[in-house]
Amino acid sequence: MDDLYREIIIERYKNPSHRGRLDPHDIQFADNNPLCGDHIEITLRTAADGTIEDARFEGHGCAISQASADLLLDSVIGKPLEDVKRLNKQDVLDLLGIELGPVRLKCALLSLKVLKAGAYGLGEASDELVE
Amino acid sequence: MSLDLNNIRKDFPALQRETAAGVPLVYLDSTATSQKPLAVIEAMNYFYRHSNANIHRGVHTLAEEATALYEGAREKVAAFINAPSARQVIYTRNTTESINLVAHTWARANLKAGERILLTEMEHHSNLVPWQILQAERGVELDFIPVTEDGLLDLNAYKTLLARTPKLVAFTQMSNVLGTINPAAEMIRLAHQAGAITLVDGAQSVPHFRVDVQALDADFLAFSAHKMCGPTGVGVLYGKEDLLESMPPFLGGGDMIKEVKLRSFKPNSLPYKFEAGTPAIAEAVGLGAAVDYLTEVGMDRIAAHEREITEYALERLEEIPGVKLFGPSADKKGGVAAFTLEGVHPHDVAQILDRDGIAVRAGHHCAQPLHEKFGIPATSRASFYLYNTKAEVDLLVNGIYKVKELFG
Ligand SMILES: Cc1ncc(COP(=O)(O)O)c(C=O)c1O
Numbered sequence: 001m002d003d004l005y006r007e008i009i010i011e012r013y014k015n016p017s018h019r020g021r022l023d024p025h026d027i028q029f030a031d032n033n034p035l036c037g038d039h040i041e042i043t044l045r046t047a048a049d050g051t052i053e054d055a056r057f058e059g060h061g062c063a064i065s066q067a068s069a070d071l072l073l074d075s076v077i078g079k080p081l082e083d084v085k086r087l088n089k090q091d092v093l094d095l096l097g098i099e100l101g102p103v104r105l106k107c108a109l110l111s112l113k114v115l116k117a118g119a120y121g122l123g124e125a126s127d128e129l130v131e
Numbered sequence: 132m133s134l135d136l137n138n139i140r141k142d143f144p145a146l147q148r149e150t151a152a153g154v155p156l157v158y159l160d161s162t163a164t165s166q167k168p169l170a171v172i173e174a175m176n177y178f179y180r181h182s183n184a185n186i187h188r189g190v191h192t193l194a195e196e197a198t199a200l201y202e203g204a205r206e207k208v209a210a211f212i213n214a215p216s217a218r219q220v221i222y223t224r225n226t227t228e229s230i231n232l233v234a235h236t237w238a239r240a241n242l243k244a245g246e247r248i249l250l251t252e253m254e255h256h257s258n259l260v261p262w263q264i265l266q267a268e269r270g271v272e273l274d275f276i277p278v279t280e281d282g283l284l285d286l287n288a289y290k291t292l293l294a295r296t297p298k299l300v301a302f303t304q305m306s307n308v309l310g311t312i313n314p315a316a317e318m319i320r321l322a323h324q325a326g327a328i329t330l331v332d333g334a335q336s337v338p339h340f341r342v343d344v345q346a347l348d349a350d351f352l353a354f355s356a357h358k359m360c361g362p363t364g365v366g367v368l369y370g371k372e373d374l375l376e377s378m379p380p381f382l383g384g385g386d387m388i389k390e391v392k393l394r395s396f397k398p399n400s401l402p403y404k405f406e407a408g409t410p411a412i413a414e415a416v417g418l419g420a421a422v423d424y425l426t427e428v429g430m431d432r433i434a435a436h437e438r439e440i441t442e443y444a445l446e447r448l449e450e451i452p453g454v455k456l457f458g459p460s461a462d463k464k465g466g467v468a469a470f471t472l473e474g475v476h477p478h479d480v481a482q483i484l485d486r487d488g489i490a491v492r493a494g495h496h497c498a499q500p501l502h503e504k505f506g507i508p509a510t511s512r513a514s515f516y517l518y519n520t521k522a523e524v525d526l527l528v529n530g531i532y533k534v535k536e537l538f539g
Contacts, residue, residue, distance in 0.1 A: 005537055036478055036494065037508030062476035
């Protein structure tokens, strides 16, 4: 059995816990992966003390991109928004529990890129955010 | 007589390999690039071991040998597409460069703002973007022959669009996604009646069935060696002689000149006028060997074999619940099966198939507008060539069932 399609990834892909759109929200950001057409939008609401009260994602794409978005939001809800800025590639790989080649890595990191661009209030997401 | 698949497969070293221990390669991605027979690999190897030299101008033994091999390959290519003369066979890097050459030279010399180019909705990006660049630069107008729901060009709409008197009609002879084989001869006849020049993208047709530029009456034909058993790095632009003669040169530099002064030059004669700098010599030699190989197997037999495989593949794929195929029925298409599987992204399909050694491609296959037309971001695509077998189709089908199970 192949690591890439671990049960948790298929399960999250099919039955995500954080799919949807938050309205109202404090932060909204979307981006896509032009190579594959993967698309992720994240909406997020923060409390007065700066913790992430709730977050949702919408999008379409491969199991890796969608499952990693769900797992990522799982891991940041209830945490300070500031913490998001320190997340990197390895954190996402740890959540997924797999190794990835360069092509699929882009799928896995799309949600982190979107989340960080939103947290920083950037106009455009850049790959440097997830290096 | 049908192909002897056992022997043909033996000709291709890469087809003998495994992708992991005990997992033989099932190569279903020839539309992207074909595998190479030993004859091609050896021809290039021999060239580098034995005859390597720069071509033309040299008088020493190796230079003469290299030139003869390079020009000999041009003669072979000319015969392969039934070009009246090898002067009309211009080496480029690939189909993309061939089309760009026409856009840079013929089109810039002949098209004015407001004049029209007629394309189709099923074009590869390489037959879209060069014209979009020209549109932005020159203000030429682009029209598109629509694709019907079953993946055919709407020929009635084509006739209507011809009434806008385009200067150029540029279209693919076979779609790399839908597999559709377009009625090129008829389309060219209609284009000529309307006073247009024609460019045929032969990237998928020339490798798979007999293409005769004189029977087609094509003005330009573009194709790539790497999709027809040859190496990467070399492609061809065929053109009618009067057109090529009238066109300004493409890139400037060595080889494409007859004479150079400090402030001026005289372009060389055909085909050298369009071949600036040291070309891909070994690759051209490899292309010549590929043409020999395909000719020896027989293009008609290759086409018949692919038809049989494609019919079988479409039939088997259609049986799988959740599989949706794109493109026309097997009698109207070449060896391409693009599909989606309900609930599973094409990349996941391709990646899971890869575990069983099955190589298919996933994405928009450089035809994003076509995918948008069908309302999907991507497809998985299996494609077939002379070396593919029905047993491989069965492995693909079993693989797809495994994907369904995993995501079930
Ligand atoms: C129909 C068609 N046209 C053009 C091309 C471009 O070929 P190349 O990348 O060799 O220039 C391709 C290759 O995928 C193709 O399938």
